[in-house]
Amino acid sequence: MTQVPRMPRVRPLSIRLRLTLLFTAVLAGTLLVFGIALHTLLARTLIANGDRLTSGRAQVIARESIRVEADGSLIVSLRPPPRDPGRSFIFIQVFDLRTRQIAGRSANLDEESLPITPRMLAAAQRGESVFETVRVNDLRLRVFSIPVIATGTPVALVQVGRSLAFDAQLLDPLRWLLLALAAVGLPVAAGLGWLLAGRALAPIRVITETAGEIGRARDFSRRVAHGGPPDELGHLAGAINVMLDDLERAHRDLEQALAAQRRFVASASHELRTPLTTIRLNAEMLQARETDPGSERATMLADIAGEADRLNRLVNNLLVLARADAGWRPHLYPTALRPIVEDAFRQAQVLADEHALDLAAPQDVNVAGDPDLLKQLILILLDNAFKYTPTGGRITLSLAASNGGVALSVADSGPGIAPEDIPRIFDRFYRADLARQVDGSGLGLSIAKWIVEQHNARIDVASTLGRGSTFTVRFPPAERA
Ligand code: ADP
Secondary structure, eight states, X not given: OOOOOOOOOOOOOOHHHHHHHHHHHHHHHHHHHHHHHHHHHHHHHHHHHHHHHHHHHHHHHHHHTEEEOTTSOEEEOOOOOTTOTTGGGEEEEXXXXXXXXXXXXXXXXXXXXXXXXXXXXXXXXXXXXXEEEEEETTEEEEEEEEEEEETTEEEEEEEEEEETHHHHHHHHHHHHHHHHHHHHHHHHHHXXXXXXXXXXXXXXXXXHHHHHHHHHHTOTTOOOXXXXXXXXXXXXXXXXXXXXXXXXXHHHHHHHHHHHHHHHHHHHHHHHHHHHHHHHHHHHHHHHOTTOOHHHHHHHHHHHHHHHHHHHHHHHHXXXXXXXXXXXXXXXXXXXXHHXXXXXXXXXXXXXXXXXXXXXXXXXXXXXXXHHHHHHHHHHHHHHHHHHSOTTOEEEEEEEEETTEEEEEEEEOSOOOOTTTGGGTTSTTOOOGGGTTSOOOSOHHHHHHHHHHHTTOEEEEEEETTTEEEEEEEEOOTTTO
């Protein structure tokens, strides 16, 4: 089996180092371009000025210092002009094209002579002047050659050479100056860049450290401190703090939801235990005393059936709430409410032999709803009204259009609800003290509230102690829902 070699882990360069390198590289590039441009410009200017000087001098010599005799021989009288500043850099030579001899030269050439190249000769034959850079001993010279024409033929070549050492005297120090500037400036700039980048990035380090500590300690109440101006880093710190706000809220909601869930499970288990215990005890007694008189057996069996029934209701209610918690949502569609109200009314009449039950539903109204849930809602309210209203009381179920929407209400003449209980009766498992003697689990109204919310409706309670309570559900107009 071949082994794949492990790649060595490369640690990425820090932003600080990258910024410094980039900054220094840009500065070095700028210095280089600037240096080359300055050097080239200066060198060209020096050459152009020198060329003007040498060509001017050569023309004057060709015009004034050379005479052609009748026999064609040349008379050359070279006189260096007084106080010539470029004297030691300017060399002059006259070349006789017929005899191929040097006819005269400036004193500073001593025994040396300026070279005559084929290019110069060819240009002279055409009657043209030419510049050429040549080397004499260690000296680089830029030589201007111009022909002297007599009766249409080039007879002599006047050459004026200028030493380029003069240019080098200016250009060499410039080169050194630029190099020194780079050698000192670049390390200084790199150091400064390193310091500035460090200072600019310091808040990021603070933000990173704080975020790390918040994560480790799970302390979402902490915030990232940023004392600087509202620049990009200020915005970053602000954005992280906004995110921490959201995180803190989400964490708190989650903890509350978890606590509610734990309470729900604990209460549900407690509620389930009571009927289960009754069922188990009765069954055990029935098993132990097989010879019991029939009437006692019948009571025990009735208890078992009753508790099983209660258990069934409880489990059904728990199931509805569990489905609601799991995110199940009903599908709403236009629903005529009066048939549902009448159906629930008929079903409730069975319970109504000890109470007076009235129905007031003068007209049909439509809501966007789920018929099964709507019926369950009405039955929960009616069931409570019957449960809590003493014998002989009156219960009224009414349905009416109101303010463009629909109002459905269940009113009773029962004991009423204490004002301090009203905000809590829709909580799961909450039961007011007054209700303790009546059978119940405290889940009915929480299911009613969930159904109301699913229909984008509202439920209100109006109650007076000793006089009765009215639960009103207000549905929005069908088209708005
Ligand atoms: P349960 O009726 O099973 O106790 P609910 O959630 O239906 O649970 O009701 C919660 C509480 O609201 C009841 O325990 C009772 O204290 C109060 N309540 C509800 N309906 C009425 C009513 N019609 N009259 C008086 N109190 C009521």
